Amino acid sequence: MDQYTLKRTTAKVALKFQNSLQIPLREMCLITGAPRSGTSALCEWLGTQPAVSAFPESRILISAHRFLEETFRFKNLADDTEIADLIHRLVTAYYSKSRVLMDGKLVVDKEPLEPIAFPSKDYAQFIFNYKKMFPKGKLLFAIRDPLATIWSMSQRVWGESLTTPDARKFTLEEYAENWCVCADLSLQFQNDVNTHIVQFGNLIKNSGNESRRIFDFLHIRNGNPFQPRRTHKIGFSLEEQEKILQIVQKQMEALSLHGITCLA
Numbered sequence: 376m377d378q379y380t381l382k383r384t385t386a387k388v389a390l391k392f393q394n395s396l397q398i399p400l401r402e403m404c405l406i407t408g409a410p411r412s413g414t415s416a417l418c419e420w421l422g423t424q425p426a427v428s429a430f431p432e433s434r435i436l437i438s439a440h441r442f443l444e445e446t447f448r449f450k451n452l453a454d455d456t457e458i459a460d461l462i463h464r465l466v467t468a469y470y471s472k473s474r475v476l477m478d479g480k481l482v483v484d485k486e487p488l489e490p491i492a493f494p495s496k497d498y499a500q501f502i503f504n505y506k507k508m509f510p511k512g513k514l515l516f517a518i519r520d521p522l523a524t525i526w527s528m529s530q531r532v533w534g535e536s537l538t539t540p541d542a543r544k545f546t547l548e549e550y551a552e553n554w555c556v557c558a559d560l561s562l563q564f565q566n567d568v569n570t571h572i573v574q575f576g577n578l579i580k581n582s583g584n585e586s587r588r589i590f591d592f593l594h595i596r597n598g599n600p601f602q603p604r605r606t607h608k609i610g611f612s613l614e615e616q617e618k619i620l621q622i623v624q625k626q627m628e629a630l631s632l633h634g635i636t637c638l639a
Contacts, residue, residue, distance in 0.1 A: 403509045404593060405436065406485035407502065408517035409557035411527035413575045416604065417517060418485040421589075424598045428470075428480040432536070435469045436484055437492055440504045444497070459507040466508060481593060488557050490545070491533045499560055512569065513593060518561050518630070519575035520639035521623045522616060525550040526609045547615060551622040558626035562633055576637030579603045 406414050406421075415431065422429030439462045447453045470482050488498040505512060528550045534541040545553075564570045571592045577585040578601055586600040611619070620627075630636065 402481045402511070402513065402594070404481060404483045404513035404515060405502075405505050405509075406483060406515045406517065407488055408561070408573075409519070409524055409528075409554050410487035410489040411531075412487070412519040412524050412557070413517040413573065413578060414485045414487050416578070416601075417515060417573060418483060420601050421483050421593075421595075424595055426480055426595055426598075428482055430470060430482065430484045432486060433469070433484050434486075434492070434536075435466055436486055436505060436508075437501065439466050439508060440501045443504045443507065444500065463508045481595065488560070489533065489553065490549075491537070491543075496556070498556060499563065502560070502564065506569075514564065514567070514570040515573055515589070515592075516561050516564060516570060517573045517575065518558060518635065518638060521551065521554045521558075521627070522609050522611065522619060523575075523606065523639060524554055525619055526611060527607065528553070530607075547619060548622065551619050555623055555626045558623070558630060561635065562629060565633060565635075572635060574635060574637045576639050579606075580637065 404421075406417050408414055418429050418431045421427050422431070443459065443462060446455075446458055452458060470484075486492065486501075488501070490496055493501060502514065505514070525547065529544070529547065532542045532544060534543050561572050565572055571589065573585070573589070582601045582603050586598065589601075590596070590598045609616075630638075
């Protein structure tokens with residue numbers, strides 16, 4: 376038996392054994408924030424750490440969130456304290472069925488807050504439901520300069536991950552509104568002990584220090600520091616930039632007052 380076949384066979388046996396034991400996750404972390412704000416870079420980087428197993432945009436947390444929202448609409452289920460625990464076990468089983476997690480790996484999933492995944496734009500409720508499912512779960516909330524974020528948003532098509540793809544784009548105003556909502560949410564959760572706000576500028580300009588802060592927050596030992604990558608130039612006209620900055624001005628001022636200033 377060659378090494379590749381042996382490795383696959385061993386993994387299958389380990390997964391079967393793991394699922395029979397229903398071993399709970401050591402720890403869970405959700406990476407979120409506005410789309411194109413560095414969530415993918417964070418997830419990819421953390422996924423390279425030996426103590427981490429990354430599931431980028433698995434969509435299981437969004438599906439669980441939707442289930443909880445539907446469940447709590449009904450009076451006879453709204454006060455059932457075991458519902459969130461049942462969903463917790465379902466989500467845990469989803470992660471466990473595809474990766475060997477018995478060695479105590481931190482599970483990381485990332486779900487940007489965007490209107491295709493969240494048609495009703497109930498972003499805050501998604502985070503609250505995540506915390507119901509994982510009361511001790513960690514939250515990495517990424518925030519980036521609005522011009523860079525919105526430019527990156529505007530350069531892609533949305534909806535290709537759906538079962539029936541419905542590719543579409545949005546207006547600059549809609550992208551800016553999305554950024555503003557996410558900026559407000561970062562302030563809302565800033566003081567939560569299980570939340571760490573990742574300022575994109577710190578990740579790029581002070582990657583060593585920011586890496587250590589994230590490792591301390593997630594209890595990761597001997598991790599490999601984040602390696603910054605070149606970012607794309609912003610192609611907005613001056614008129615477009617002025618329009619965007621006018622829309623986001625209130626949020627930028629609020630972020631500055633709370634010490635969140637290193638975004639670019």
